[in-house]
Amino acid sequence: MKKLLLSLVCLLLLAYIGFKGAAWYQVHSLLEQAHDALEKQGVLKWGRIGSSLSGHISVYDLEYQPFLLNQPLRATRVTFSADAVPELMDALGGGPLPGHWTLRAENLHLQLASPLIRDWAGPGNAAINAGLINIPCGTGALGLSTLMSMGVSQVAGDLRIEQDNMLDDTGGLKIDLQAGKLGSAEIRLPGLRLDRTLDEDGNLPGYSGPVDVELRDGGFMRRLAAYCARAVDVGPEDWAEQATRVFSEQLQVTGYQPSDQLRALYKVWLRDGGELKATLAAGEPLLGLPERNRPAGDGAVDPTLGSFDVFYNGARVPDLFVRYLQRPQAQPAVLPQSGRSDNEAATDGPAFRPADPRQAARWPDRRVRVTLKSGRVVDGRLSNVTDKRLEVTRTVDGGEVAYPLARSAITLFEVWRRTGDVGIEPAPETEAASPLQAAMPTTTDDAGTEPHDSEQHQP
Template sequence: MKRLLSFLVVFSLLAFAGYKAGVWWLADQRLAEVRTELSRLGVLERGQISSALDGRLLLKEASWLDFRLTQPLTMGLVELDAHSPIDLVTGLANPGAATGDWTLVIERASMILEPTMFRNWVTEDVDESTAGNPLIALSCAPDPRQHLGSGDLKRMGIDSISGDFKLTQSRDGLAVELHTSAVGSLELNWPGARLNVSRTGIDLTGLEQTAEATLRDGGLMRRISAYCSRETALTVNEWSVTAAKALARGLEARGYQASGQLVALYRQWLTEGGELQFNANFGSDTFGVPVRTQERPQAAWQVTYNGAQVPDVYLTRMQPKAPEVAPEAYEPVTHPETSSHAQWFEEPVENADAWQGQTVRVTLSNGKSVEGRLVSVGERELEVARMIAGGEVAYPMLIRAVARFEVWRRGRAN
C-alpha cells in the first residue's frame, strides 16, 4: 500500500511537471511562429509563459509594437482558456484541430497616446487626392481640414487608452467585450460566427450573420463635442450640424442618402453620447443599415438609443456625387488683422514656439508647403503633424530651411 501511494505521488508529480513543461514548450513554439509571421508588421513580445491545470494558458507582460505606430500596446495579462487541459494541449499542438469552446481574455491592455501616433514613412506613398470622403469627419480646429486626432485627446486630458478585452468562441457563435477607462465600451454578440485558427492564419466564417452590438461612450462624446466646438469657434449645435453634413457627403459619395432620423441620431450621439444598441452585418456594404427600395418600402434599422427605439432609420440609393469641398477649406477669404474671421497670418519663424498646438502652414525654401498642427519646436527643427489615413503623421523640418511660416488664427483687435 505504501509503495502504491508512493508510486501515485511520484506519477502525479511527473505528470504535473510534464504537463507544465509540455504546455510551455508548445506555447513557445506557436508564439515563435506567430512572431515570425508578424515580423514584417511589428514586434511581438510574448512575456512570461505559465499555465494552469484547468486548461488555461497565461502570458504576463506581453506587448505588440506595430511598425507604423510610435507606441506599443502593452498587455498585463493574456489568458487563453480552453476549458480543459487536454483541449489546451491539443489546440497548441495542432491549432487547426481545435473545434471546441475557448475564451481569450486580455487584462490591463494599454497604449500611451502621443500627438503623432503614426511614423513619418507610413503614408509617403499615399495619394491624398484619391482618398474618398470620410464618413466620420470631426473638425477640431479653425481649419476645417484638421480633424480629431490623438493630440486633441491629449489636450482633453486623455493621455492613454487602457482597458480589458474578452473574446468567447462557443458553438453558438462569437461574443466580444471591450471595456476601456476613457473611451467607452463595446459588446458584440455574433451568432453563427466562427473564428478558425490554424498555422496558416485566421479565418472568420459567418460574416453574413447578423450581430447584436451595444456601444457606450462613457461620457467621451460630450467631452469631444465641447472641445471641438470650442476649437472651431462654433456652438455645440453648429459643430454637430457640420459633422452631420460631412456624414451626408460621405454617404452621397458612396451612392446613398441618409434618412432624416439617421442624421438626427448621429447628431444626438455626437453631442450627448449614451448607449446605442443595433444590429450589424459586417458582410454587407452598409454594415446592416437597410436600404429602402420599392420592394422594401418599410425597411428600417433596428436601433435603440438609451433604451428607446428610434424609428425610420434607413438609407436610400442615389447616384454617387463627386466630393464637394467648400472653397474656404482650400484658401480662406482674406480679412484684415482686426477681423474676427480666421485666416492665414504670417509670423516670424523665430516665434514658432509660441504657436505649438496651432494649425500652421510651413513653406520651405525649395517651394514645398506643409500644413498641419505644430507639435514641437526645437533648436534646429520643428515638427508639423498632418491627418492622413485616419491618423496624425509628423513631418520634421529644419528651421533654417523655412521660407515662410503662417498660422491659421483670428485677427487681433487693436
C-alpha cells in the same frame, strides 16, 4: 501502503511537471511562429509563460511594436482558457479549437503620441486617407492631438473574446472591450464558429451574417462635445449641428443622402452619447443600412427596407436609411476654355479652368473644384496630393474639414486661375516630402488666386 502512496505522489508530480513543460513548449513554439509571421509588420515580445491544471495558459508582458506606429501595443497578461486540460493541450498542439474557449487580454494599452503613425507610413496609408466620418473639432478635425489635449494619454482596457458552444441562438463569438472612461463595446457574431485560428492560406476566416453591436460611451461624448464646442466658442448644440452637416455633406460626396432620423441620431450621439445597439449585416453594402430611390437598373434594390434595427438608450429608432442620389449622365470631355460659361471664356480674368488631375501637384493651396463620377462637386483648397488621392479642404463654420477624393472617381478637375497660369513645377520625385510641402513661390498678379474664405460651392 506507504510505498504505494509515495509512488502515486511521485506519479502525480511527474504528470504535473510533464504538463507544465509540455504547455510551456507548445505556447513558446506558437509565439515563435507568430514572431516569424509578423516580422515584416512588426516585432513581437513576451515575458514568462504560466499554466494551470484548470485549463488556463497565460503569457505575461506581451508587447507588439508595429513598424507603422511610434508606440507599442502592450498587455500585462493574455490568457487562453478551455473547459478541460486535454482540450487545451489539443488546441496548443495544432488541433481544432474546443467548442467553448475564452481569450482574455488584461490591461491592454497603447500610449498616445503625436504623430502616432510614422511619417514614412502616413501619406500612403489607406486607413488614414479613407474614412467617411470626419468630425470637426476646433480649427481642424478630431484626431489624436485633440484627445491628448483632453487629457487622454492612452487607450487602455480589458479585452475578452469568447466562443460559445452554439447549441442554440445564443451561441457564436462574443467580443467585449471595456475601455474605462472611453466607454465600452460589445460585439456578437451569432453565426461564427472558429474551429482554427487561421485558414489554410493563413488568413482569418471570413464571415457574412448578422453582427450585434452595443456601444456605451461612459460619458466621453459629452466631454468631447463640450471641448470641441468651446474651441470654436459655440454651444454643444451648435457644434453637434455643424458636425452633422459635415457628415451629411461627406455622405453626399459618396452618392447618398442620409434620412432625417439618421442625421438626428448622429447629432444626438455626438452631443450626449449614451447606449447604442444595432444589428448590422457583415458583407453587405453600408453594413445593411437600407438604400432608397435606387433605380432598378443601377444595382440591387434592398428588399428589406425597415429591417435595420437600432436602439438608442433602449428605445428603437425608426426610419434609418440613406437615399440613393441619381448619377447624372457623363459630360462631354470638350468644354469651353473656362469650363463653365461663355462669359468667363470671353475674358482672361481668373475663373475655374480645367486642368489635368495628374498634374494636381502644380496647384498646392489653390482653390479647386472637383467633379466626381457620382455627380457631386467639391469646391475648396487643394491641401494634399498623393498617388491615389487628392485632398480638398473646405471651411465650415470657422473650422476646416478635409475631403479625401480618389483620383479614379474624378471626372473633372478645375483650378481657379488665369489662362496662362500653369502653376508651379512639382518637386522632384526623389523628394521624400509631398509636393504640397514644397516651398510656395511668391504670388503675383498673374496667379489669379482667390482668398480661401470666398464663397464655396456646396456639394
